[in-house]
């Protein structure tokens with residue numbers, strides 16, 4: 001017991017944000033512990049969450065539209081803050097946040113559990129942020145993966161001159177909404193919504209997208225440290241993004257990921273500043289086998305599940321790490337997205353500035369309503385160069401809002417197989 005406590009104390013100190021110096025200093029950080037009775041520091045990441053009782057962020061609502069409640073159960077994997085307390089919302093409820101202008105990360109934390117007499121399986125609701133619909137008739141319960149106990153939905157929402165971000169919860173008829181935590185963090189204005197032209201893969205020839213910081217909102221679907229470890233939010237560059245692992249999305253061969261060897265520091269540039277992604281994203285990568293003749297006939301392939309009927313922003317992060325690559329044209333490969341050529345003969349060494357220079361490339365792709373609409377494929381195929389190989393360091397996939405401002409997709413189909421309930425495999429704390 002003592003050792004466990006000591007472990008948590010030391011973990012806690014390791015994660016204290018005051019000791020961190022980030023590549024990006026956020027101008028806005030709001031952490032709201034919805035339905036919580038008092039301000040608390042989270043054991044999850046050492047950050048201070050503000051209690052939402054009679055919060056200055058929700059002054060317009062009548063007292064009867066919501067109640068604070070505590071989850072009936074806390075599974076051992078679930079941090080108390082912000083998950084154990086919730087605001088149960090019975091009729092339309094507004095939060096109003098004053099923030100600086102520019103795009104903001106908006107993260108919604110959900111712990112789908114039983115609260116008082118409210119059965120989470122009957123909770124369906126919509127969430128809007130200013131003019132964007134983020135979630136529609138959403139069931140947090142149905143969105144839980146079988147090995148998960150809680151859920152974080154991350155969005156990027158532009159905020160304009162009035163400097164107000166309104167987040168509104170609207171229960172579906174005869175239902176209720178709930179929310180455990182709300183996080184708002186600013187970002188460098190050009191990071192994702194830069195206004196640069198982004199090519200559309202397999203679209204009308206010459207058509208491109210320009211994601212501006214006035215009309216575009218995004219939902220983050222995937223953010224991966226390809227070939228590397230999971231990177232927790234406090235180890236991000238200051239925006240509290242979490243980077244997962246890519247193994248679960250690989251199709252076919254389980255390609256090797258070489259040991260990183262950072263003999264010299266990464267060379268960040270004006271086009272890829274140090275806040276773009278944590279160094280660990282660029283110092284680890286996934287490569288193919290060391291067998292050239294095998295590689296020349298193969299592709300390194302990932303598959304991601306998406307909602308049909310939306311455009312997606314696909315950001316690929318690269319950094320040439322092979323010390324043997326010393327010049328242009330030695331390590332060249334093709335990029336296919338949804339089986340269409342996105343890039344022919346990409347030469348990261350040339351494009352980035354050399355060995356150890358991080359870079360990223362953006363593409364837009366449509367997931368249409370056809371048979372393949374629910375899958376997004378990424379494949380890298382080597383060209384016949386000195387090193388017959390392809391590689392990837394990191395990946396982000398965002399859903400773009402539709403023309404009416406909607407980002408919401410359907411709830412997942414209920415799992416039809418009679419799998420044993422997951423809570424049988426978990427130990428409960430109470």
Ligand SMILES: *[C@@H]1O[C@H](CO)[C@@H](O)[C@H](O)[C@H]1NC(C)=O
Pocket residue numbers: 021022023024025
């Ligand atoms: C961020 O703020 C901290 C403390 O205010 C400062 O030490 C650091 O240099 C700043 N970093 C950047 C990139 O501005």
Ligand SMILES: *[C@@H]1O[C@H](CO)[C@@H](O)[C@H](O)[C@H]1NC(C)=O
Pocket residue numbers: 060061062093094166168
């Ligand atoms: C909540 O916000 C919406 C949209 O901004 C507005 O139409 C509605 O009147 C607001 N409701 C309250 C109670 O403030």
Ligand SMILES: *[C@@H]1O[C@H](CO)[C@@H](O)[C@H](O)[C@H]1NC(C)=O
Pocket residue numbers: 062063064
């Ligand atoms: C809130 O509910 C109480 C009891 O049901 C009722 O008396 C009161 O009028 C309600 N207040 C508002 C603003 O609707």
Ligand SMILES: *[C@@H]1O[C@H](CO)[C@@H](O)[C@H](O)[C@H]1NC(C)=O
Pocket residue numbers: 101102103189194195213
């Ligand atoms: C929006 O983007 C433009 C360039 O595309 C930039 O000049 C402006 O500062 C940005 N505004 C905000 C608030 O981020």
Ligand SMILES: *[C@@H]1O[C@H](CO)[C@@H](O)[C@H](O)[C@H]1NC(C)=O
Pocket residue numbers: 060094096130131162164165166
């Ligand atoms: C936010 O909500 C308030 C109160 O409902 C409303 O007056 C304001 O216009 C809204 N702002 C935006 C940007 O939707």
Ligand SMILES: *[C@@H]1O[C@H](CO)[C@@H](O)[C@H](O)[C@H]1NC(C)=O
Pocket residue numbers: 124137172173411
């Ligand atoms: C909400 O979603 C549930 C489950 O997907 C469905 O049964 C219900 O009809 C939907 N309600 C509305 C108003 O769309």
Ligand SMILES: *[C@@H]1O[C@H](CO)[C@@H](O)[C@H](O)[C@H]1NC(C)=O
Pocket residue numbers: 259260261262263
């Ligand atoms: C890293 O590089 C250094 C010098 O190039 C070498 O001595 C060391 O063995 C390498 N480590 C790994 C893990 O490859």
Ligand SMILES: *[C@@H]1O[C@H](CO)[C@@H](O)[C@H](O)[C@H]1NC(C)=O
Pocket residue numbers: 290291292
């Ligand atoms: C590939 O690596 C293995 C060991 O890691 C080695 O035995 C083999 O010879 C290498 N093959 C080539 C073609 O370099």
Ligand SMILES: *[C@@H]1O[C@H](CO)[C@@H](O)[C@H](O)[C@H]1NC(C)=O
Pocket residue numbers: 338339372377
């Ligand atoms: C794309 O390629 C994958 C793997 O090669 C295949 O399973 C899938 O059906 C293809 N999709 C389309 C739309 O051709």
Ligand SMILES: *[C@@H]1O[C@H](CO)[C@@H](O)[C@H](O)[C@H]1NC(C)=O
Pocket residue numbers: 131132215216217311400401402403404405406
């Ligand atoms: C996103 O929604 C806005 C309206 O809020 C619209 O002007 C813009 O064109 C939409 N973006 C896309 C890619 O459809």
